[in-house]
Amino acid sequence: MTRPAMAGDLLLAGELVLVGEVERPSRLSVADLRDHWPERTAEVTFECATSGSRHHTFHGPLLREVIETAGPGFDPTRRKDRSRYLLEVTGEDGHATVLSWAEIDEDFGNAPVLLATALDGHELDGCGSQLVVPTDHCGARYISGITRIRLGTSG
Known part of the structure; x- marks a missing residue:
């Protein structure tokens, strides 16, 4: 279950805090991410500078949906605000x-960025979730x- 993020929280293995300009800062485990949002799949290929071409299959929720649940501090009806x-x-x-919010926003880039x-096929509970940007080369x-994960304004 998601828990509010508190100042000075010590994180357990695999946990993250969602903070910044959100109504409900929270502390999330990999299990929370798996249990509370729809799972998506991303089959990706990207170039790694040290090991060449990498091919992986990732599962997890969209970053956008997780942040939306936390209540981002912008007016969702105003595109320029977002x-x-x-x-x-x-x-x-x-x-x-x-990342910019516009990259993942459905009205702008709509990139399917995952947590x-x-x-x-290996669950990441022990080592923590991974940011996956399938549109990156x-x-x-x-x-x-x-x-x-911290949400804030650009200025």
Whole structure:
């Protein structure tokens, strides 16, 4: 079950916090992601700078749907308001990336970005969910072991 995110929370293995400009900051496990949102599948191929072409199948909910449940701090009826928001996704190793809300918004890019709960048939409960950006040709924005997702404005 999802739990409110509190300042100073210590995360258990595989958990992440969803914070920033949201009405309901929360703490989510991989099981929460699997149990509370529809599962999608993404079969992807991307180029890795160190190991070449990689082929994987990921399962998990859409990032957009998870954030929408938290109550993003924008007016959903105003496109320009939504387009100012960014998502910063951080992994347990400190690797982070930024996506614009417009990339994943159905009225703009509608990219099917996942919070993966399984990779090639293996559940990710012990190591944490993974950000999957199927539209990317390189894997630099694939964040493993997500610990934090922060929604905020661009200025």
